[in-house]
Amino acid sequence: MSIQNVRLEVMQFLEKKIDTFVDEFLIPVEKIWQPSDLLPNSEKETFFEEVKELREIAKDLPYDFWVTLVGDTITEEALPTYESWLMEVEGVNQDEGGNGWSKWVRQWTGEENRHGDLLNKYLYLSGRVNMREVEMTTQHLINDGFDIGTSNDPYKNFVYTSFQELATYVSHNRVALIAKKHGDKKLHKICNMIAGDEMRHHLAYSEFVNQIFKVDPSEMMLAFQHMMKHKITMPAHFLRESGQKISTAFEQFSDSAQRIGVYTANDYVDIMQKLIDKWEIDKVTGLNSDAEKARDYLMKLPGRMAKVSERLVIPETSHIFKWVEPALIK
Secondary structure (H helix, E strand, O other): OOHHHHHHHHHHHHHOOHHHHHHHHOOOOOOOOOHHHHOOOOOOOOHHHHHHHHHHHHOOOOHHHHHHHHHHHHHHHOHHHHHHHHOOOOOOOOHHHOOHHHHHHHHHHHHHHHHHHHHHHHHHHHOOOOHHHHHHHHHHHHHHOOOOOOOOOHHHHHHHHHHHHHHHHHHHHHHHHHHHHOOOHHHHHHHHHHHHHHHHHHHHHHHHHHHHHHHOHHHHHHHHHHHHHHOOOOOOOOOOOOOOOOOOHHHHHHHHHHHOOOOOHHHHHHHHHHHHHHOOHHHOOOOOHHHHHHHHHHHHHHHHHHHHHHOOOOOOOOOOOOOOOHHHHO
């Protein structure tokens, strides 16, 4: 039997548990928070006063913080790319109403959709950023798509989502803490709530991988090694500002995030180690010789990557983005 057919059989086996996964890791629409719960209420007479207070508090947040928050927002708003990509994964079927996996993808997308919606509204109300430039970058990012090196392989895709959801948890959680430090309680709560969603989603995708390790350990190990060897490509890696064909915007956004400690090279290594520990890579049994070599590679990789990250030099000054004009944050 081909590797592709085995993967399909494993996905069909896991699909029998999809309702359990939905109940455990996703929250019903009527019970989960919505963006309007966390923003000034436009139905009340106090709306303008609440917006004025939001704008005053926002003035204390530094330049790199705004760059990072805008980059996070744009990443969240490129959701159509992520849904269409997941719908193409082997075992996800959209025909005739879809199957269990397409149900999961749609409901996961429904939860994720709230994040960009909420952050976009906050940025708009804050008056600290050039929203037209932000919107154009978002449209470019959706137009350009992405290539994360997983093809339609569910094993590689679930490694990617396990890693990426934890990375977004780290980023949103750190932004929340910085907002709190500067006295912005509203933004702290906004980013903290989003971070909570990302952690739940991480737990879901990492459980999918855990289940696959139980039934197809060698191929799952090889898929994990492949993704770590080629490195996790962030979903906004094609980020570019208006008027640019090719841009270094993602690297410059990453520099801002590193300067303020939102997401660093050390975090990348830490997430890798957390996945190795979570899936108990050192204890997986039933591996073939290639998978054993993959395991050895994975066990040594965090130490090697940590040494590389120590040598990284981050520019001291920030690139001036069209999204965040210095005059808007003075």
